[in-house]
Amino acid sequence: MSKQTAGNAEIDFIDLSLLDENLQLQEEGIDVEILGPTNKPTGLVITIFGPxxxxxxxxxxxLSAAIEQEAAKEGNIDIDTPEDRRRRQILYLSKVTKGWNKPIGAERLEYSEANARLLYTKYPIIEDQVKFKAERRGSFIKS
Known part of the structure; x- marks a missing residue:
């Protein structure tokens, strides 16, 4: 075991405060600035919780309960089509979405889990950006 140093004094323990900060930020959520097809900000900022x-x-x-329920209803455990996987991914993302900064579109969609599912289903470009951040613990490190 190596010893860490703080100033001139040696520390005889492992400091996990960075992990604590990471967990705290995951609980608070981070903002994901959504980019459009030209890689320019759209003005939409979605806040998500960490993995x-x-x-x-x-x-x-x-999600696990829903999968089990689908399998039981279908009488078949082969419910893993690409469409099923995407639908479940969107369901998960909508549940880890905390909110967004402004109402969206002509309908003025406010945040709700149902509206997040609609948004991610209609716009895969938004789904992909949220998924990319939501799956990575490294997204939840203070800079």
Whole structure:
């Protein structure tokens, strides 16, 4: 075991405060600035919880229950088509979405889990950007 140093004094323990900060930021959520097809900001900012957050754990449990329910209803465990996977991914992302900065579109969609599902289903470019950040713990590090 190597010893860390703080100033001139040696520390005889492992400092996991960075992990604590990461978990805290995952619980608070981070902003994802959504870019358009030309890689320019759209003005839409979506706030998401991290993969280790309480919200993500609840979303995973709900998703597992939904998969089991689908399998039981279908009498078939082969429910893993690309469409099924995308639908479940969108369901998960909508559950880890905390909100967004302004109403969206002519309909003035406010944030709700149902509206997040609609948004991610209609706009794969938004779904992909949110998914990219939501899956990476490294997205939840203070800079």
């Amino acid at each position: 280790d957050s309480t919200r993500a754990q609840e979303a995973s449990k709900a």
